[in-house]
Amino acid sequence: MNYEAVIGLEVHVQIKTHSKVFTRVVAGYGHEPNTLTDPVVLALPGTLPVMNKAALDAIIKAGLLLGCEIAPVCKWDRKQYFYPDSPKNYQISQYDQPICIGGSVEIELPGAARNIMGEHRKIPLTRIHLEEDVGKLNHHVADSLVDYNRAGTPLMEIVSEPAMHTAEEAYAYLTSIRHTMIYGGISDCDMEKGQLRCDANISIRPVGETKLGTKVELKNLNSISYVRDGIAHEIKRQLAVVAAGGKLIQETRDYDGQTGTSQSLRSKEMAHDYRYFPDPDLMPVQVDAAWKEKLRAECPELPFDKQRRFLRDYQVPYTITSVLIPERELSDFFEASAKLAGPGRAQAVGNWIANDLLRELSAAKLPLAAAKITPASLAELVGLIEAGTLLNAAAKEVFAAMFVTGEAPAAVVARLGLAAAPSDAGELEAWCRDSIAANPKALAEFKAGKDSAINAFKGPVMKAGKGKANPKLVDETLRRLLAGA
């Protein structure tokens, strides 16, 4: 029998705010343990939560970006459980009235080759709700240590429908969410810092069956490649259990990315009974059209929309766009520079960014914001090359100098004496004549209609000009002389 896997993902995204979601102490990562607490975080008696407006703005924006319906009214509930990561013994979350309903995440599957765009699909969402993050436990041999810095950080839970079927799709889904949230300024989505976390619900069923099989929840998929590897591993495990005549049980499994194995955490028979009820300390939130429209106006163009626009309007190759698009600042840099460079030069601009600029930034360990090269100076550089005043080899040198000093390309060219073209047109013509005379074979070929034979004359000319001859001018001169030869 043939089986298919069914995957649903629960993705937690920390919202980037200055203060926590229900109190105003600083929210942040990498601080000394228990330095980001206050009486509300620690649930000291008599404290009351107060909603952070910025967290609401952010989650509504996320919902708008993912095409969700924004609920006209939503409320907060208490999810009761006893565990040391939550000092209140409940987590404030949203149960039956989440703020965002439905929506979808557009994903791109791997293409047939790296330079070919893959198939796009939309993965439907169930909901997105706002809750508070919990503290962090550090496990030791004999005990556990609790740090409440993370507790109370605004956290979105994005829940997908069980609509994915492969580990690749799950990977693409998570990547797309990550890019969208970064574009929206909603979260930095750094998985190493726990700003993006993922649990997967995985089951298998015979192809054609519509009912879902027994679900296994896979936890600790804490890097984007662990998500892919962990899900692939779990699907294989389930298929093997069934192939061996076994029966799958509903359980939670912990994936260990280091070893590529998983182990059962606890049986779902003892499923939590969270006893949700409305939190009496927090009032419901009403979202009206004006609020929604204000946030919609702040929403950026979605990454995939931007990519389609770049392909269409700037005619840049897919491979270049797939380098530019994941980083909003990089794609903005490209667009600004391509506009300044003018028609027909966007691909060159894209190449300089995707190859040279990124390489220099990575070698210098600098973020794009710290780059001394500006969209304008890059556009100018491309202009010099296209005009034939600067040769490609020399341009690399100019670029390297621009990267270090921030000078305008024309200034570098002047300072280093890298300008192309000998001043004497007569000298160039003489080199061209010599080159044609020295290669009768290529001359015959060219005359016979083989246009590319012209290239054979260019080498000696460039050599005579010590690499500074303007290739455009060389081409023109050669063609003129050949036409008369």
Add this chain to the structure above:
Amino acid sequence: MAAPSDLNIDRVAELSRLALTAEEKVRFSAQLGSVLGHIEQLSKIDVTGIEPTAHAFPLHNIWAADVARPGLAVADALRNAPAQRENMIVVPKVME
């Protein structure tokens, strides 16, 4: 009031991480039973056509601007902890 038959006091105790004695189980079953009885009484009220609300007041959108302020000093934050190490609260070893 006697405990309703669907009240599983062992399960409630487990969820609350409470180790109850046999005598406590009987006592709390009865007490919880009377709470449930009260809820049962409320359940009998006909609420057709009444919109469910989470609160008694028609009050919405109570929030504060996202302006961070300093919190507690670590020593104060940990003052009530029965045990601490490396500025963290020590708890018995837990799963996950």
